[in-house]
Amino acid sequence: MDRIDIENLVTGLQERVESRRQSGDYPLGLEEQLEAEFTIIMAAVRRDEINTAELGRRVSAVERSAQAIRAGGETASSVPGGSVVHKVAGRLVGRHTGQLADAVRVLGGEIAGSLHEIHHLIDLQQRADERQLHDVVGSLMDRVAVIDHVADAIARLEARVKTLEETAIRQL
Amino acid sequence: MTARSIHQIVVGAGIGDAITSMAISLRNSLRELGPSEIYAHHLAPDARHEVLPLADLGRARRGDVIVYHASIGEPPVTRLLLTRPERIVLCYHNITPSQYFLDHEPHFAANLQWGRHELGLLRDRVVLALADSKFNAEDLATAGYSDVHVVPAGLKPSRLTRAPVDKHLVSRLEQAFPNGYVLSVSQALPHKRFETLIEAMHLVQWVHDRRLGLVIVGTQRMRAYQDALERYSRHLRLEQMLFHGAATESELATFFRLARMYVTTSAHEGLALPPLEAMSFGVPVIARDAGALSDTIGGAGIVLAADTGPILLSEVIAEVDENAELRSSLIALGADRVRAIEADDPSARFMQLITGIL
Numbered sequence: 001m002d003r004i005d006i007e008n009l010v011t012g013l014q015e016r017v018e019s020r021r022q023s024g025d026y027p028l029g030l031e032e033q034l035e036a037e038f039t040i041i042m043a044a045v046r047r048d049e050i051n052t053a054e055l056g057r058r059v060s061a062v063e064r065s066a067q068a069i070r071a072g073g074e075t076a077s078s079v080p081g082g083s084v085v086h087k088v089a090g091r092l093v094g095r096h097t098g099q100l101a102d103a104v105r106v107l108g109g110e111i112a113g114s115l116h117e118i119h120h121l122i123d124l125q126q127r128a129d130e131r132q133l134h135d136v137v138g139s140l141m142d143r144v145a146v147i148d149h150v151a152d153a154i155a156r157l158e159a160r161v162k163t164l165e166e167t168a169i170r171q172l
Numbered sequence: 173m174t175a176r177s178i179h180q181i182v183v184g185a186g187i188g189d190a191i192t193s194m195a196i197s198l199r200n201s202l203r204e205l206g207p208s209e210i211y212a213h214h215l216a217p218d219a220r221h222e223v224l225p226l227a228d229l230g231r232a233r234r235g236d237v238i239v240y241h242a243s244i245g246e247p248p249v250t251r252l253l254l255t256r257p258e259r260i261v262l263c264y265h266n267i268t269p270s271q272y273f274l275d276h277e278p279h280f281a282a283n284l285q286w287g288r289h290e291l292g293l294l295r296d297r298v299v300l301a302l303a304d305s306k307f308n309a310e311d312l313a314t315a316g317y318s319d320v321h322v323v324p325a326g327l328k329p330s331r332l333t334r335a336p337v338d339k340h341l342v343s344r345l346e347q348a349f350p351n352g353y354v355l356s357v358s359q360a361l362p363h364k365r366f367e368t369l370i371e372a373m374h375l376v377q378w379v380h381d382r383r384l385g386l387v388i389v390g391t392q393r394m395r396a397y398q399d400a401l402e403r404y405s406r407h408l409r410l411e412q413m414l415f416h417g418a419a420t421e422s423e424l425a426t427f428f429r430l431a432r433m434y435v436t437t438s439a440h441e442g443l444a445l446p447p448l449e450a451m452s453f454g455v456p457v458i459a460r461d462a463g464a465l466s467d468t469i470g471g472a473g474i475v476l477a478a479d480t481g482p483i484l485l486s487e488v489i490a491e492v493d494e495n496a497e498l499r500s501s502l503i504a505l506g507a508d509r510v511r512a513i514e515a516d517d518p519s520a521r522f523m524q525l526i527t528g529i530l
Contacts (some may be wrong), residue, residue: 031481
């Protein structure tokens with residue numbers, strides 16, 4: 001039996017995913033949103049701990065919102081000639097709000113950048129803590145193994161001493 | 173002169189589990205060399221006719237060998253191994269990373285961690301190191317072992333096809349899943365990542381508009397994770413969803429027989445039997461690349477990248493459901509794979525290696 005060209009199959013399906021994205025079947029950030037929803041449900045049954053997944057999701061949301069800031073408004077109108085009036089008014093308002101929108105977009109980008117940095121630092125710290133804990137647990141286990149070993153040897157020695165004592169008493 | 177004993181030690185034994193099955197198969201060959209029994213620290217009642225309690229292990233004689241199957245740590249077993257005089261043959265079956273269990277089963281996580289630690293403690297005592305897959309051999313090498321030999325686990329996935337069909341379950345499944353179902357079989361543990369499968373099935377049902385169901389079979393050992401999965405499937409309004417829990421052989425065979433496809437989203441697998449069992453029932457297999465899964469499936473299923481998300485997975489599920497040509501190719505490849513796995517008997521290779529150290 002011939003092998004299946006998985007790579008080719010997956011490439012075709014990825015193209016299908018892309019076209020579904022375009023048609024809105026898979027909204028932007030859908031997988032992250034699903035993951036975050038499960039994380040929240042798990043958190044309800046999880047012991048307290050620092051989890052940066054939710055922070056990461058929120059930072060990405062800030063980033064997306066900042067990039068979506070636009071100064072222009074809707075210019076379509078159902079009133080005859082209304083669109084022209086809206087376009088003129090839009091251009092006038094845009095002249096004042098365009099710069100503000102740009103500034104807010106830049107600010108949003110900077111805030112998101114800073115939050116990304118914080119997220120990254122927390123992750124680094126958490127990994128360093130885990131490594132340290134792992135080392136400590138490893139050395140503790142070594143000691144426990146030694147104690148276990150010694151305790152077992154003592155128990156066996158005690159049993160032998162007891163046997164020897166009993167033999168000695170019988171011989172006396 | 174009495175022949176030397178070559179006994180095997182497993183931490184837990186139960187009929188049907190891969191490690192116990194391998195140990196039984198090896199014991200039958202080892203008995204050609206001398207006395208050989210299997211001893212277990214945890215012994216399931218169904219295995220008592222094949223396996224003895226570890227406490228019954230007698231005194232060692234000069235030249236005796238212990239074959240230790242490592243899969244999890246148990247301090248009393250480690251202590252026993254360290255105090256016994258026999259030479260040790262280590263047969264490594266992989267130890268799941270403990271991080272997946274720290275939150276909900278810290279005791280179990282500690283045993284897993286201990287298992288990895290034990291590999292280091294035993295290293296100097298081990299005269300022969302074996303692993304049941306290339307992936308596991310590489311994992312063992314990270315614990316400082318060199319010259320690790322790969323010996324197949326001697327899996328018999330088609331064994332289940334001979335189990336009787338549960339007729340009552342058949343009618344229940346046909347009624348509950350008129351368009352068939354996706355099957356996944358495993359203990360409900362966090363590293364199995366069933367949530368990704370639930371998400372993918374949510375998209376299959378609500379984006380692809382396919383009324384395909386989802387059946388998850390396996391012991392629900394971690395209550396918190398199981399609760400979260402059930403809440404999540406309700407939250408995503410998943411229809412035709414069944415968490416069956418532990419299954420008898422007859423029930424399991426029935427689930428496989430009626431499945432439309434088998435999907436695993438696990439993030440870690442040392443050696444997975446269920447995908448091969450699915451193949452033996454003519455069920456197409458889809459998996460994410462994790463641990464030894466790709467090696468186990470051996471090109472007879474669709475193995476996606478480890479980080480594949482629910483969107484692409486849902487597309488693959490929909491494709492396997494509707495593409496008849498793809499389905500028949502997967503089914504044929506699966507049958508070939510099962511034949512190849514079953515022909516790969518571990519005993520000959522194992523005996524060749526073990527006689528080399530006697």
